[in-house]
Amino acid sequence: MKKLNLYPTSEIDELAWPEETQDLSTDSPAILFFTDFQKNKPLVIESTSSVLKVKELMQKEHVRLKLVIDNKNQFAGVISSDDLIERKIVQKVSEGLEREEIDVSELMTPKKGLKALDWSDISKATISDVITALENSGERHCLVIDREKHKIRGIFSASDISRMLRLNIDIQEKTSFSKVFTATL
Template structure:
């Protein structure tokens, strides 16, 4: 510990009040988009191998206090959310494949990279939260990845639920079916096809 220097401290005798939530930056649709990005330069993402089981993934996500996880085995494969892993789709997939729920892996339920979209980090720097929400709605996705085109790397993630929490509003993103199979899944789950 010798290489670290002690920080300067001050007495609290002159400090009479506590910062209240209205003193904290107010978020609205015109606020900079970068404020709602989980930037992997500053927040290490939870990554799990595609063969991790559903229950193990849910437990790992709860321990890490996250609602989505990157699926990777050296190379990025997709994302999976707690909502995906706790949905009726899990039991439906287990039944149709003749497996037990506990035998399913997150690769069976993830949103594959091919179905995801990304927004370049330089676009985020000049965008607003409202533009991000409109993009999520147009894409029919709850999550959008932020990419670094110069290095061809995933830089961060944007979550509609994080935006809703920051803005203190309800955000409805309707999944868009891109195939007949997805359309059947969407209809059977009761979701709106957008």
């Protein structure tokens, strides 16, 4: 093991900055805001994980969404912080499950219930196009698929886009009859 030394910073005055400063705007290419899973490891959780542990983990990591994989490491769906709210956990308890027994597969959105943008479309789009798609869908996250390779290529996050543009992006969740119905149960 190599011994590393610590040095005083009292004589240091400047910060390192990126060589290129890129001015981002709503007209910037969408791919500049995209989390590409070919470059960044996706945030995944196993479908059999405890929702209580996942809720705690997501809060600790400051993430609002994780991709769910099954026991064969195949994409099964997504779990969001909205899926892990207390009301939904209590509903599962009222159905006879113990809090500690509830796993991610009980509350996640399965892949058959998800829609995604296509890589070939977003590679030619601006971030304004993506923001509009997020607002129209009422979703804070949107997966991007590579239909040719049959893979989840990456994800867009409204909070990441908002932070990068220094722009408030307020996504209003679409209300559906089923959401209203289950909320009153």
